[in-house]
Amino acid sequence: MKVAITSKGVTLDSEVDPRFGRAPYIVVVDTETLEFEAVDNSSNVNAFKGAGIQAATTVCEKGAEVLMTGYCGPKAFATLEAGGVKVVDDVTGTIREAAELMKSGKVTYSTAANKEAHW
Amino acid sequence: MIISIASGKGGTGKTTVSTNLTLALGDRVELLDCDVEEPNAHLFLKPEIEQTRRVETPVPKVDLEKCTFCKKCQEICRFNALAVVGKQVLVFSELCHSCGGCMLVCPEKAISEVGRELGVLNFGNRDGIRFINGLMRVGEAMSPPLIKQVRANANPDKITLIDAPPGTSCPVIAAMNDTDFVLLVTEPTPFGLHDLKLAVEAVKLLGIPAGLVVNRADLGTDDVYRYAEQENLPILLSIPFDRRIAEAYSRGKLIVEEMPEWREKFVGLFEQIETIVNRSKAQLCANS
Incomplete structure (x- = not known):
């Protein structure tokens, strides 16, 4: 299964970045093979508005089935939902740990945003 | 004065x-x-x-019958007010600054304007x-x-x-x-x-x-x-x-x-x- 994880760095040992829209990288990992691609999200880090929406469209385009992150706001959540991407929030640790957690199936999918919208 | x-x-x-x-x-x-x-x-x-x-201020409304999901509207919007995901176009009208750019770049003329109060x-x-x-x-x-x-x-x-x-x-x-x-x-x-x-x-x-x-x-x-x-x-x-x-x-x-x-x-x-x-x-x- 392909899962997108917000990351502070470009390796499997990088730490999960709790921010979704403004995380420097989004690592897309195959939970079976641990093959991964680190997508540069830096253009979004300083986005004027709607960073979460932009990051969400990126996740959808990369074909991930699940997004793992710390916080996900309402606009990003709506965008992911439209793209059929499920969300797991409050994720911490390394990218590898998050991917293994996903593989183990011991995750709870969010039913709503867990962060207020930004203005 | x-x-x-x-x-x-x-x-x-x-x-x-x-x-x-x-x-x-x-x-x-x-x-x-x-x-x-x-x-x-x-x-x-x-x-x-x-x-x-x-x-009111004008914000976009997308006609999905005409839309080909080319994403030109999403790309031109500085404020990320439009998101093209799969066969959907989400409009976050509260982010829209009413520039009309999305309407201008849409090759299918699928975007019209509605009012946001x-x-x-x-x-x-x-x-x-x-x-x-x-x-x-x-x-x-x-x-x-x-x-x-x-x-x-x-x-x-x-x-x-x-x-x-x-x-x-x-x-x-x-x-x-x-x-x-x-x-x-x-x-x-x-x-x-x-x-x-x-x-x-x-x-x-x-x-x-x-x-x-x-x-x-x-x-x-x-x-x-x-x-x-x-x-x-x-x-x-x-x-x-x-x-x-x-x-x-x-x-x-x-x-x-x-x-x-x-x-x-x-x-x-x-x-x-x-x-x-x-x-x-x-x-x-x-x-x-």
Whole structure:
């Protein structure tokens, strides 16, 4: 299964970045093979508005089935939902740990945003 | 002539100055309350509201029958108000700045405009003095479009006074831009001075002549006077920290009503502004 994880760095040992829209990288990992691609999200880090929406469209385009992150706001959540991407929030640790957690199936999918919208 | 009354820091006395100046000058002026997030000039001027008009700003609506999901609309939007996901186009209309770019780039002409309610405009008058304010819809995040609509209703035959919102961000720029003079109201406190400096820098960028009113002038320190001298900012009026003024304010009364000797001072304030504006216009003509 392909899962997108917000990351502070470009390796499997990088730490999960709790921010979704403004995380420097989004690592897309195959939970079976641990093959991964680190997508540069830096253009979004300083986005004027709607960073979460932009990051969400990126996740959808990369074909991930699940997004793992710390916080996900309402606009990003709506965008992911439209793209059929499920969300797991409050994720911490390394990218590898998050991917293994996903593989183990011991995750709870969010039913709503867990962060207020930004203005 | 258009005069905007701004401050940087909130609560320095913008509304006190603009409402008293309005009443002192009488029916040759109109007052536009552009602090649309919390307008309060009407509490002091007490105009009779004659008309209320709902105003909207255009936002996109996508016809999915025509859409080919090419994402050109998403790419052109600086504010990420459109997201193309699979066979859906999400419109986050609250982020839209109404530039119309998405409509222009859509090759299928699939985008049309619908309205997002910004709030209302209230039109009124007090003894022949024209009054307009804007009141933003609760939940609306962007005030500049509404401020621009308030200003679009200004009468060019009147002296227009604009009560600006506090701060130095987009709403304040919308209230100060294209005015002939910015009257900055400050108080001689460290916080007042700090935010005054930000406001002065913004006014400089806009290239508008400015002057100062120092309110509660006998409080705080003399740093603001030194700063004014350095910056060549004329101090056009000082209002003392006077119990009678505070009492009038607390009852929603104007200083010029309760203490008639102030009428002349506010008229004098206007005359100084008029002189500066005329001088700067003459200079502009000479330079061009």
